Amino acid sequence: MRRTCIFGGLSHPELTDFICEKLGRKPDKVELRKFANGETSVEIKTSVRDQAVFIVQSGSHKTNDDVMELLIMIAACKGGSAKSVTAVMPYFPYSRQSKKKSHRGAITARMIANLMHVAGVNHVVTIDLHASQMQGFFKCPVDNLVAxxxxxxxxxxxxxxxxxxxxxxxxxxxxxxxxxxxxxxxxxxxxxxxxxxxxxxxxxxxxxxxxxxxxxxxxxxxxxxxxxxxxxxxxxxxxxxxxxxxxxxxxxxxxxxxxxxxxxxxxxxxxxxxxxxxxxxxxxxxxxxxxxxxxxxxxxxDVSTLLAEAIRRNHHGESISQLYMHHD
Structure with a gap:
């Protein structure tokens, strides 16, 4: 694959490696650290100028760290003049909070979508959103793949x-x-x-x-x-x-x-x-x-083949509707 960068966050490095393996390449270098006070530091070690960037970051048991890390990585790539940034989020954090459960509750999933928009995301790829209507929270296209x-x-x-x-x-x-x-x-x-x-x-x-x-x-x-x-x-x-x-x-x-x-x-x-x-x-x-x-x-x-194919098709401008079909 030419003119793409694939970065992985710390939430699921194994899945990032699997996806890159299927695409016949290695993940691009990014340095992810934490300062002594717990703040997240991101340094992109590869030139992203005019590149299509894919950031693989699922939710994990450290949800808030995952979200913050993703937002900073998106902003860092946009600041480095990336042509487009696609967030590949197999599990979307806070997806169960997609409606108000109480009078003073928050629609947290929509807030995360807004934060991603502010950070500069252009496209989101995810798998089985908890509520499919959540796709309407985003101001960019969403590919909600199915397992x-x-x-x-x-x-x-x-x-x-x-x-x-x-x-x-x-x-x-x-x-x-x-x-x-x-x-x-x-x-x-x-x-x-x-x-x-x-x-x-x-x-x-x-x-x-x-x-x-x-x-x-x-x-x-x-x-x-x-x-x-x-x-x-x-x-x-x-x-x-x-x-x-x-x-x-x-x-x-x-x-x-x-x-x-x-x-x-x-x-x-x-x-x-x-x-x-x-x-x-x-x-x-x-x-x-x-x-x-x-x-x-x-x-x-393993969902890495599904995600790798979604990345490949997105990059080449091909239809992804076949990824929703059943094959024996």
């Missing part, structure tokens, strides 16, 4: 009787994602709904809340694929897995998501859950080595 073809390929190549499978959403909000994958694989789908309410409003408010879990759809003697975009807390995944096995009679449960955030002990708890057979995520979000130690059920799918 669904990767997940579908894994199901077809790994699960023997996948054609009998059912794709299940663990909450009503995720049904669009689930029906899309079910359509692609020509499978039926189901929903696990969790309803929390007080048994009797006449009683004291300190009474315990009653949770009713309902399974919609037939999963008896079938493998189940529970799908969402993010795995962060184990509770709802374990509850859904137990519901489809104990109440529904499912034979196998695979938990699938694009972004494995695995907050706290989430990964270990899911790994120890008897009803869960596999946990499938991509490497869009970096999973630290210490979290993966001793985990048996985790499968990590």
């Amino acid at each position: 669904e073809p990767l997940l579908a390929r894994w199901i077809r190549s790994t699960v023997e009787n996948w054609k009998e499978g059912v794709v299940v959403s663990k909450n009503p909000g995720g049904t669009k994602r689930v029906t899309s994958l079910a359509d692609a694989l020509k499978l039926s789908f189901g929903i696990v709904t969790t309803d929390t309410r007080r048994p009797n409003m006449g009683q004291s408010m300190y009474n315990s809340l009653e949770t009713t879990i309902t399974l919609v759809g037939n999963v008896r003697d079938r493998p189940v694929f529970i799908v969402d975009d993010i795995i962060d807390k184990a509770g709802s995944w374990i509850a859904a897995a137990e519901t489809v096995v104990k109440r529904g009679g499912a034979t196998k449960v695979v938990c699938m998501a694009t972004h494995g955030l695995f907050g706290g002990d989430c990964l270990r708890e899911m790994d120890e859950c008897e009803e869960i057979d596999a946990i499938v995520v991509t490497n869009a979000f970096p999973i630290p080595k210490e979290k993966r130690e001793g985990i048996r059920k985790l499968v990590i799918l």
Whole structure:
């Protein structure tokens, strides 16, 4: 690739290396340091004048550092007369804060988009935004790639009787994602709904809340694929897995998501859950080595080919619509 620079932030250096490997090149040199007081320092070590620049920076467990580092790198490249700057953000930080949750809440995802605009970004490439309408927060084009073809390929190549499978959403909000994958694989789908309410409003408010879990759809003697975009807390995944096995009679449960955030002990708890057979995520979000130690059920799918191809096509002005399609 001629006349491009690819820089990687500190959030996910391994993914940057994988992407560059697929493009047959090495990442360009940038020096990223922290001052003693915690401030981020960025020094671009390659000439970016009149170049198309791609900065690979996902969210990680150090979200605020990642965001600040990205903004400074964008500004540094713009200050160095780069022709264009594309932010390649496989996991978009703060994407779950894309609407007001309370009267005095902030729409933080929109604020991040505005900050990136101020820093000088020209284009954003990401994977499976938590809410696809977030693309409207940006003042530049956004390629919101999907990991669904990767997940579908894994199901077809790994699960023997996948054609009998059912794709299940663990909450009503995720049904669009689930029906899309079910359509692609020509499978039926189901929903696990969790309803929390007080048994009797006449009683004291300190009474315990009653949770009713309902399974919609037939999963008896079938493998189940529970799908969402993010795995962060184990509770709802374990509850859904137990519901489809104990109440529904499912034979196998695979938990699938694009972004494995695995907050706290989430990964270990899911790994120890008897009803869960596999946990499938991509490497869009970096999973630290210490979290993966001793985990048996985790499968990590590689998105570097998808991102490398998106970079290549963007640079050459080719259509990227093919990247959304399923290929056997």
